[in-house]
Amino acid sequence: MAKKNKIIVIGGGYGGLKAVAALAKHETNHITLIDKNAYHFMQTDVYELIANEKDFAKVSVDLFTYCSGFDENVSFYKQEVLNVDFIHKKVITDTQRFSYDYLIIAVGARTKFVKSINGxxxxxxxxxxxxxxxxxxxxxxxxxxxxxxxxxxxxxxxxxxxxxxxxxxxxxxxxxxxxxxxxxxxxxxxxxxxxxxxxxxxxxxxxxxxxxxxxxxxxxxxxxxxxxxxxxxxxxxxxxxxxxxxxxxxxxxxxxxxxxIEPNGLIYKLDLDKNERGFLTITEALHVKRYKEVFAIGDCATLYNHAKFIAPTADVAEQMGELCSKNIMNLIQHKALQRHNIKSRGILIALGRRYAVGKVAGLHVWGYLAYFIKKAIEKVYFMQLDRHSKKGCHKIFEE
Missing domain, CATH: 3.50.50.60 (FAD/NAD(P)-binding domain)
Incomplete structure (x- = not known):
């Protein structure tokens, strides 16, 4: 049996899950997703959770069942990553070590509680x-x-x-x-x-x-x-x-x-190039500067397009996840890496019950129409994840 490409994804956020789904299409890959939480949290829906429009089950997806929904080449481990040995290509968690051929760091960011503000x-x-x-x-x-x-x-x-x-x-x-x-x-x-x-x-x-x-x-x-x-x-x-x-x-x-926001705790421990705010610096092909086989996507990395800073959003993280998956396959197939041309495809701002404003495809929308578009996008996203999760759930309970 041919040796499989060992790919590890750290972080089950928007970018991480996009990368998992794209890489899982290739039978020659085995993807290991590691996250300290057992769920993917859809942060774009948090405001509806607070306002009682959704319960927590509708803003989260179980990562065990999601990963089980793929064809045997995706595994999930609920463990906290403590560090990465980039020289020996090993991810070190609180319980074990994982070897990798290719690594995607997608741990996101957290609220920055500024120390200078008392209390x-x-x-x-x-x-x-x-x-x-x-x-x-x-x-x-x-x-x-x-x-x-x-x-x-x-x-x-x-x-x-x-x-x-x-x-x-x-x-x-x-x-x-x-x-x-x-x-x-x-x-x-x-x-x-x-x-x-x-x-x-x-x-x-x-x-x-x-x-x-x-x-x-x-x-x-x-x-x-x-x-x-x-x-x-x-x-x-x-x-x-x-x-x-x-x-x-x-x-x-x-x-x-x-x-x-600030990078999640793991980023501070990694021996990688970072900017003045502590976020990872990456190339136009989305890999870190010293290791071509290590990619960083989502909120933990700083992204620019023609020297213009690109604000971290779920949309941008997903685009990064898709491109870094393509570039991992390019490395495997000894092809040239693709430079990114990522930019925001639009923005929709939730402004209370059944009202939103936004700019989509260069056009301004507001009121119920903007709310409807936002809900449609969120529903499609959830359905894509839920499809794999349901398949995985059936597979687990049938065994």
Whole structure:
């Protein structure tokens, strides 16, 4: 029997799963996916999870059943990768070592809890990880419930601070405001007081984005009575308040921090070239600079197109996963590597129940139409993963 190409993928995110699916089409490959979590978390749907439009089963896919859905040439190991020996081509986990011929690093990024902000890590929440999103969802619902209990007594406003007015911060603020408004009104509760404060270090929200999307998003925030604090930032917080750089102190029930990201912990341990922010630097063919057989994709790597920085998104990660799979096959077949021409194929911003704005194929869309397009894309993505997961589930239980 011919020797199979041993390919390891570290990380079951958007880019990692795209690479697994592409490489699994070749019978000469054996792909090993390693992740410390047993599930793939669809971060683009986290806002619907928080707003009760989806449960956690609809924003995650079991990696055991997903990998079992391929034709015997994909394996999944729920283990934490501690380091990589690039000289001897070995991935070192908390329980064993795996040899590889080709390696894809796709571990993503995490919320950066800035050390200079006193109390941030202790009193703020992030939502990039599923367990953090679930914890925040429960805390949000319990806070709403407590306000209902207070109806007719004191009924102090529920105050939520969202730090960071980029894409994540805006979507979180709008979804919570939209959900709370509908929750209170549709259930005829007397207590309907909710304050959501969005803190932006820039003059405008969604810095660097298309002007049309910015204006539509600002109007939506205004309509939902979200307060925007511009040109200021969080400098410290306690369990009950946030202090801003302009000296203002805001009482709050809890805070979501969406002020930036950093590489996941593994990246700091790897002996590879990185930029000033700690993210991996890669070539135009997506492999790391010192090892042609090692590729880095998704949020853990910095990508440029003609010297222009490409913002990390699920769409970009998937394109990277597809190209790095092609280039691994090019290496195997002794062909020239393909340089990337990756760019954003569009953007859709969720702005509350059944409303979104976006730019797709160069055209602006908004309202229910944009929401419908976003839902269609998400459904197709989930169905692709679910198909393999169902096949794997049947295979496991039939054995």
């Amino acid at each position: 941030l890590k202790e009193h703020a929440h992030g939502v990039k990880a599923l367990h953090r999103a679930m914890y925040f969802k429960q805390k949000f619902e319990m806070s709403l419930f407590k306000k209902v209990q207070e109806s007719g007594v004191t009924c102090k406003p529920l105050s939520i601070v969202v730090a960071g007015a980029g894409l994540s911060g805006v979507e979180i603020a709008v979804q919570m405001a939209s959900f709370a408004k509908e929750f209170y009104c549709s259930n005829n509760f007397l207590c309907r007081k909710l304050n959501i404060i969005l803190v932006s270090s820039s003059q405008q929200i969604l810095k660097g984005m298309d002007e049309f999307l910015v204006k539509k998003s600002q109007k939506r925030l205004f309509d939902l009575e979200v307060v925007i604090k511009s040109q200021t930032r969080v400098v410290s917080l306690t369990k009950e308040s946030v202090t801003l750089s302009n000296g203002e102190v805001i009482a709050m029930d809890f805070m979501i921090f969406a002020g930036g």
